[in-house]
Amino acid sequence: MRSKIVLARMLRNPQSRYGLLALALLLLLAYAGPFLGPHDWTDKDFLAFMEPPSFDEDGHWWGTTQIGQDVYAVTLRGMQKSIVIGFLVALFSTGLAALVGATAGYVGGWVDKALMWATDLLLVLPSFLIIAIVSPRLKGGSWLWFVVLLALFSWMITSRMVRSMTLSLREREFVAAARYMGIPAWKIILRHILPNISSLLIIDATLNVSAAIIGEAALSFFGFGIQPPDVSLGTLIADGSAKAIGYPWLFAFPAGLLVLLVLSVNLVGDGLRDALDPGSNQ
């Protein structure tokens, strides 16, 4: 099986082995870690404001915030949100890129022209500015809208790559055979075109995870992203960076976890690229 070969290749590559291991540990920390900590993320300790990290049994392992929240519990809670956002945005944007690119490339004609024009338009629009204007207005709404917004502005370049690959696949015999058998276009796209560009899509989806995690944090840095009472690594870094000079633990833990998360996802993505590339000599 191909997936087995790919996995074996990935595990042989030390870079992606460390990436997978680190990612697994980070996921474990984010989802199992909160059960180990002595405090809940909604708890407020009115006897400890801005306390530095302490190593007591019941103390605040990573210190406390200005309103007495436990940094350990809040950071892990924020990390969960960042991870979910990363994966959802990646799934959504790569899916969109695949559908738009393959449809444009396969159908051609005015459909192709219209879709590519819309792609260009989205590339020209300043996405940061538009998300920044729109997302605070979603206050009170679900954070899923924010996922949709982020995904909506991150699929265009991939869809251009998918389109050009589809253009050459369209001329291949197996696609022509399917067409002459009378199989409808949407079925050809889903059954014959997309599986043949799956390597590109898998790599793209992986790298989109880290891009989305950074994108969320970047928007939240100015208050344009996840809105309170929800927390994400981005909102925590934004709060922490303003006080980083006097109270480094507020900044160090969320920022450190963000960097580790992005680094491990990128390592996995890079390893996947090598493992999926038939020409690589791994």
Place this chain on the structure above:
Amino acid sequence: MMGAYLFKRLVSNVLLVAIAASMAYFLAATSLNPRYKYEGRQPPVAEAVIDATLEQYNLNDKTPVFQRYVTWAAGVATGDLGRTWDGKPVNEELGRRVGVSLRLLLVGTILGAAVGVSVGAYAAVKQYRISDRAIGVGAFVVMAIPVFVLATLLTVAAAGLNGVLGFTLLEYTGEYNPALSGWDQLTNRLNHLILPTISLTLGQIAYYSRIQRNMMLDVLGQDFIRTARAKGLSRRNALFKHALRTSLVPVATYFAFSFGTMLTGATFTEKIFGWHGMGAWLVDSIQSHDVNSVAAVSLFAAVCVLVAGFLSDLIVSAIDPRVRVS
């Protein structure tokens, strides 16, 4: 032939910019609320006065948005970008801020590209040696650090260093100290430039070094390098005159493109280090409900992206003989 192609492309680009800017205008005009900037004032301002002021700046939300759009678009067509929320001309603000961003970015982007290309080329020549691996790991780690984390780390480090030394060695807020003049001001400006430039260039160095290494490795394996060596060219000459030059094509296109997008894209560096450039304006204009400024930033950003794309095509055709012929 070429002329017709260029013309067609120009028309479609202008159309794209017009649509992008119009969409941004409508979004900003319907979402932001400049009235709010006047309503909370002490002593309170009469509503009629607010109306009149907003009307004067084409910001009155009681005027239908389409009518405001037409006024704005007519102004833009004659080169007038309108007024900020407190009545200053947007054109002046734009000019000032583009200047600030250029002063910040010029050194940073050129330095980033130059160092990145050298590092990448060096890594390619030393493929699989310790130095290549170290560069690779370094680039990977740097690329995982978002610029807002890096910039904050730099300010913390500078504050710590200044604290230990007991005097201000490294400046980390603003563009310059207006109290100084002459040479003192120049050195002060350079001092203020150090940290933001590091925060801008580190990521670029990492990125360029990756592209350059891959391109260089592709080129190094090709026949014309072997031919050059067979003709008796020294390894150094073959590398510099043939390999490096050929592998620079994609990097040069990326450079043109990134400079265009950076003009409004240095938001975090500008905000964290207190430079009032275009990137900072993007955030400031939204936070101050400044509709016309938001529209101006969007227009400028769209023009930059398209000009950058155009420039990178021109550069390719200038340095890549294969494109020139066809």
